[in-house]
Amino acid sequence: MTADDKRSSTPPITRVEDVDLGVLDGTLSFFIRSLNLAVTRDLDARLDGMEVARGTGKITALFLIDRHPGIRPSVIAAASMKDRSAMARILDDMEKNGLIRREPDPEDGRVQALHLTEKGEKVSREVQAIVRQSRDFFHDISEEEYAQVIDLLRGLYWRIVKSHQAKGTRL
Amino acid sequence: MTADDKRSSTPPITRVEDVDLGVLDGTLSFFIRSLNLAVTRDLDARLDGMEVARGTGKITALFLIDRHPGIRPSVIAAASMKDRSAMARILDDMEKNGLIRREPDPEDGRVQALHLTEKGEKVSREVQAIVRQSRDFFHDISEEEYAQVIDLLRGLYWRIVKSHQAKGTRL
DNA sequence: AGAAATGATTGACACTATCCACCATATTTT
DNA sequence: AAAATATGGTGGATAGTGTCAATCATTTCT
The missing domain is CATH 1.20.5 (Single alpha-helices involved in coiled-coils or other helix-helix interfaces)
Structure with a gap:
């Protein structure tokens, strides 16, 4: 047993820098979940005021529809790791904001074919630029x-x- | 311009595997945000039924208090990348569940010194085991x-x- | 002593994730 | 061809989240 054994407690601390993360320090999920918050905050700030600001799924949906016109909601849901009902709500929002159209799929009556409106295309281009910029959140x-x-x-x-x-x- | 130029659109697709992520494919935040969902789901499943299930901050709080008895809420908040008000609510929850005690800090009247209850210590040990296990979500x-x-x-x-x-x- | 900063809490608001039930349409089975 | 099953999308309900502004007590600065 050494002084910094993983099981020993350390005395009360006052500053974050002194925190010992213990098990969490070797846990990928911890860093993914923490960085998710930071990254999302950063992205939200960059998108402030735009129709796709706030919320995680809109950007992905926007880009995938742009790239794959006629794509169906369930495919976007899968790629976004969301469930279909969550996806439906995001698409509702985007439709209300005039970014997308939902058309009936000619081949399968259950399915929708999603398309960007002109406004949607414009926004997609703008957001792509911003997303590329966001690389410098990781400038270090x-x-x-x-x-x-x-x-x-x-x-x-x-x-x-x-x-x-x-x-x-x-x- | 090649066939798979990053700006060209591809025809309607039906399966996720065929999705071309475009800009997102080179965007770290995209993967962090997506994996965050997957990882959180996995963790929630593993913790199903426990007092700390659901929600992101409880585990971190539990472990940090365990490791640094007397630690203050704002330090945990910083380490969790949350704001103090979000932290307060998490601690409320944990206090209600009998996992922690909030004591007045003897040195500074504004500050709380957080401690685990016996139950909290027990849960902390159990959860640590589970968190270590969660490594195999990344078995590949x-x-x-x-x-x-x-x-x-x-x-x-x-x-x-x-x-x-x-x-x-x-x- | 007075002003400013800090730590914690609360309320409000919009957004999220999950689960379940539902409807319409397709596909498979018999 | 009829019945059973699977799939795609929608909607409600619930619990949780992130953010902002306001408040209050205490401490620190000047």
């Missing part, structure tokens, strides 16, 4: 490191997206 | 890769935590 890490983390997280992302799809996980 | 990445991402994210985490502290960002 190099291109190599940035690419490296993304590669890893991208792998996790696709594994999870696909396995949910496969297992029919009711999202 | 190696120890080296896991350690590598954590190292990077840890760096970002501390940079942000400290800079908020420094700038007096009103969280």
